Amino acid sequence: xxxxxxxxxEAAGRLFYEHGIHAVGVDLIAAEAGVTKKTxxxxxxxxxxxxxxxxxxxxxxxxVFLDGYLDAAEGPRVLAVFDASRAWAAQHSPKGCxxxxxHAEISDTSHxxxxxxxxxxxxxxxxxxxxxRDVTPDADRMGQTLLLLHExxxxxxxxxxxPDAIGHARDQAAALLAxxxxxxxxxxxxxxxxxxxxx
Amino acid sequence: xxxxxxxxxEAAGRLFYEHGIHAVGVDLIAAEAGVTKKTxxxxxxxxxxxxxxxxxxxxxxxxVFLDGYLDAAEGPRVLAVFDASRAWAAQHSPKGCxxxxxHAEISDTSHxxxxxxxxxxxxxxxxxxxxxRDVTPDADRMGQTLLLLHExxxxxxxxxxxPDAIGHARDQAAALLAxxxxxxxxxxxxxxxxxxxxx
DNA sequence: CCACCAGTATACCGATCTGTATAGTCACTC
DNA sequence: GAGTGACTATACAGATCGGTATACTGGTGG
Numbered sequence: 001x002x003x004x005x006x007x008x009x010e011a012a013g014r015l016f017y018e019h020g021i022h023a024v025g026v027d028l029i030a031a032e033a034g035v036t037k038k039t040x041x042x043x044x045x046x047x048x049x050x051x052x053x054x055x056x057x058x059x060x061x062x063x064v065f066l067d068g069y070l071d072a073a074e075g076p077r078v079l080a081v082f083d084a085s086r087a088w089a090a091q092h093s094p095k096g097c098x099x100x101x102x103h104a105e106i107s108d109t110s111h112x113x114x115x116x117x118x119x120x121x122x123x124x125x126x127x128x129x130x131x132x133r134d135v136t137p138d139a140d141r142m143g144q145t146l147l148l149l150h151e152x153x154x155x156x157x158x159x160x161x162x163p164d165a166i167g168h169a170r171d172q173a174a175a176l177l178a179x180x181x182x183x184x185x186x187x188x189x190x191x192x193x194x195x196x197x198x199x
Numbered sequence: 200x201x202x203x204x205x206x207x208x209e210a211a212g213r214l215f216y217e218h219g220i221h222a223v224g225v226d227l228i229a230a231e232a233g234v235t236k237k238t239x240x241x242x243x244x245x246x247x248x249x250x251x252x253x254x255x256x257x258x259x260x261x262x263v264f265l266d267g268y269l270d271a272a273e274g275p276r277v278l279a280v281f282d283a284s285r286a287w288a289a290q291h292s293p294k295g296c297x298x299x300x301x302h303a304e305i306s307d308t309s310h311x312x313x314x315x316x317x318x319x320x321x322x323x324x325x326x327x328x329x330x331x332r333d334v335t336p337d338a339d340r341m342g343q344t345l346l347l348l349h350e351x352x353x354x355x356x357x358x359x360x361x362p363d364a365i366g367h368a369r370d371q372a373a374a375l376l377a378x379x380x381x382x383x384x385x386x387x388x389x390x391x392x393x394x395x396x397x398x
Numbered sequence: 399c400c401a402c403c404a405g406t407a408t409a410c411c412g413a414t415c416t417g418t419a420t421a422g423t424c425a426c427t428c
Numbered sequence: 429g430a431g432t433g434a435c436t437a438t439a440c441a442g443a444t445c446g447g448t449a450t451a452c453t454g455g456t457g458g
Contacts, residue, residue, distance in 0.1 A: 152347030
């Protein structure tokens with residue numbers, strides 16, 4: 001990636017996240033990056049491609065960021081995901097999840113960015129499930145619950161509905177894990193799931 | 200509200216939710232509603248005002264919809280919120296929460312729609328907290344947790360990350376309530392209205 | 399030396415954006 | 429019958445949209 005392309009992608013990412021994808025034009029991206037539109041179209045070919053690379057880059061950076069927290073984790077590794085998210089939100093993401101926000105603006109499921117957006121949440125679900133597989137008997141259900149807590153926390157954090165939503169989600173995740181069968185005491189109600197989840 | 204204005208607001212709401220606010224122009228709204236732009240601007244004055252009334256209307260309709268479920272609730276009323284959300288999502292909201300999606304597109308906190316968007320989540324938090332106040336000792340924390348589960352479920356449902364995310368959130372909410380100190384046994388009315396409806 | 403590449407600068411294209419203007423129709427009311 | 433409010437139809441203004449074209453500069457490698 002050429003220096004100008006790198007600067008353009010950085011500017012595009014910042015503007016897309018802050019103002020929304022449709023609200024930001026290529027002229028603004030070019031101006032903000034100190035790059036001409038010619039260079040933009042030489043490097044990326046279209047605005048759509050800039051969007052795709054913005055999301056792919058953000059996804060990649062998040063996973064690298066998260067890996068750092070997972071490697072350095074001292075307690076249960078699944079809780080490190082929440083720690084990573086709290087730090088990530090404070091640094092790069094005060095307005096909620098970039099993928100969720102992009103999903104709000106991209107209706108066409110055939111859009112090339114769509115798989116990236118959907119894929120990240122599927123990856124997060126698989127990650128949560130994996131991380132609790134040897135800690136709780138029903139890892140699938142626990143993984144789903146943790147995903148809900150995590151996504152909800154990102155939304156609540158972006159809205160500022162109450163302070164430290166991600167920290168609160170982490171506390172709840174820790175409580176769920178501690179209450180899980182096979183990890184100490186049992187949780188009442190856990191034995192009555194009712195099987196309402198479709199396979 | 201005049202008939203043309205009503206039609207315009209209905210069309211605007213449908214288009215805004217499906218394609219995003221910035222992606223929908225007033226010409227499209229007018230055409231879809233069978234209304235001229237002149238009428239649009241006579242009734243609303245600006246696109247911004249159409250956005251404001253769209254969000255206020257959606258908020259109002261959701262609260263009325265929810266009230267119906269709260270009034271008819273047989274089990275714990277807080278669980279009726281999840282039942283209402285599942286039905287609402289199936290009917291009006293397959294792409295996640297309209298307020299969250301609008302928040303992704305409106306960066307300026309001085310935008311007149313901003314208080315509506317933020318206010319709905321604050322209202323939901325207050326609602327959850329109120330609904331568990333006589334069921335659990337720490338209603339504030341429980342209300343926050345339920346809000347996270349609920350918001351996360353709306354996101355996961357919009358993404359289709361796993362089936363019946365809102366039903367899963369409801370199950371987890373029921374388990375949390377059952378496990379709450381001062382509420383020893385399992386919750387009656389575990390069978391939801393429409394408990395096994397496809398999510 | 400020269401060809402190539404990254405990038406700059408500027409101007410332009412057609413389309414679309416929000417918003418306004420003019421003109422006229424229809425129904426209802428005082 | 430004059431007045432009024434709601435509406436349609438069309439045209440246009442000024443700006444911006446995504447995208448393209450032409451012309452130029454500076455550095456690098458064969």
